[in-house]
Amino acid sequence: MKILLILLAMFSLIGCGLLKPLKSEPSEVVRLMSTKYCQSPETMARFGDYCELDAWSDKLILLSTISWPIRSDMIEALPNDPKSLIEKVLLSQGDDTPYRNRLRAQQWIEDLQMLTDTSMTQVLDILIFQPSQQLLELESAITILSKVNARQEKTITAQEIQLVEKDKEIEKQRKQVEQLLDIEASMVNQNRSDSK
Template sequence: MSNLIKVIITVTCAAALSACELLHIPGPQTPVNDAPVEDANATYLCKTADTLEKFNDYCQLDRWSEFLLNVDGISWVERREIIKTLSEAPADRLQKVLLSQAEDTPYANRLRAQNWIRALKPVMDEQMQKVITVMVEQPSQQLLELESAITILSRVNTRQEKTISELQETLEARREELETQRDQVEQLLQIEANMSDEKRGN
């Protein structure tokens, strides 16, 4: 199970427990007034009819965790095909974002999901914006930065290995040159010694 799923499930449970506590706290009855009352269900992410129409079931945080649990363990290849079938409607785009959060999602596709999030935020209510930022966008951005750093480091190491290999080849070639030159000098010295011996013999 991915870290994102664990985080969403944990927050969903915590929010549900908090809502139950709010509903069962005893106290004196207060007169009813016309002031707006906050929904006790803290997992409800849509505060306007327009947002509710755009996101439907995904106004409930537990729908996010349910969706992630259903796709957990599905390979990226399969998830990619599901993404292709989804439209650009807000609820579908949100699903595409969630489908792009597993650890095996390629860098480019995770980056594309970040762009989808930025496009979705303006049509989300504040609570949903906070949820997608904290639970999806920020962790995904950290993974992107980590992958980018690893890629850069890998390239640096590759260049260093190539440089070391080239230096080793240069040193080996130079060693062979020196060996050849030494053989040539020894041959010349041997010729001169033989010539000196011949002169003395005469």
């Protein structure tokens, strides 16, 4: 009985993780993905700090706190070299960036992808181009739907006005028919009284 209680207590402790099993397998080695995205020295020279993912994330975090008018001025002040183009693209990624400017940033990404290594091209595509493209497509769809809704609203309003006018005309015709019926009824009554 004591042995059963001891075994039960050991299994409970092992189940809770308080006792470690005697044979433990070695921990799996986790290999972190490289954060360097420039493979050639030429690309490293061209893009500088932006060869590392940390530079991208730091810049995006910083830029998320700046309003669009200020970011727009910053974009205008930058030259058109590859490193500055990346900065311009990152400056154009805020939520408050106008559609046209985000579209221009897509063109900059396409220009940059011609100048970069495969890994940098993938980073540009996955982190910036694809999400921004989806956002642009959604905004286009919303704009089209808004225009369609506005057109339909005008059509509905025009149809409502036509219905009101038709109702007025029907009411006018109904009154005319009632008047004619009243005239006919009075004539019939007059003929009856004349014939008596």
